[in-house]
Amino acid sequence: MAIILNDYxxxxxxxxxxxxxxxxxxxxxxxxxxxxxxxLEGLARGDYSAIVDLFPExxxxxxxxxxxxxxxxxxxxxxxxxxx
Numbered sequence: 001m002a003i004i005l006n007d008y009x010x011x012x013x014x015x016x017x018x019x020x021x022x023x024x025x026x027x028x029x030x031x032x033x034x035x036x037x038x039x040l041e042g043l044a045r046g047d048y049s050a051i052v053d054l055f056p057e058x059x060x061x062x063x064x065x066x067x068x069x070x071x072x073x074x075x076x077x078x079x080x081x082x083x084x
Contacts, residue, residue: 015078017055019062020070026059031079043075
């Protein structure tokens with residue numbers, strides 16, 4: 001038996017992010033388009049650099065200032081795992 005995986009073609013869709021204290025909206029690709037096993041392993045190790053790099057340069061310092069609960073809120077909303 002063989003499992004054949006289809007090529008993945010990113011949708012090009014984006015998510016808008018508004019950081020506390022900022023009125024500007026920043027766009028990043030959807031989690032579906034960028035999350036890979038490699039990125040998930042990094043997140044599990046607490047390495048958020050790949051996510052930081054998704055943001056425009058001017059938004060990266062804002063992401064780095066987030067507290068743990070805010071990072072959790074972001075990751076859950078971005079990946080669609082937030083409990084409603």
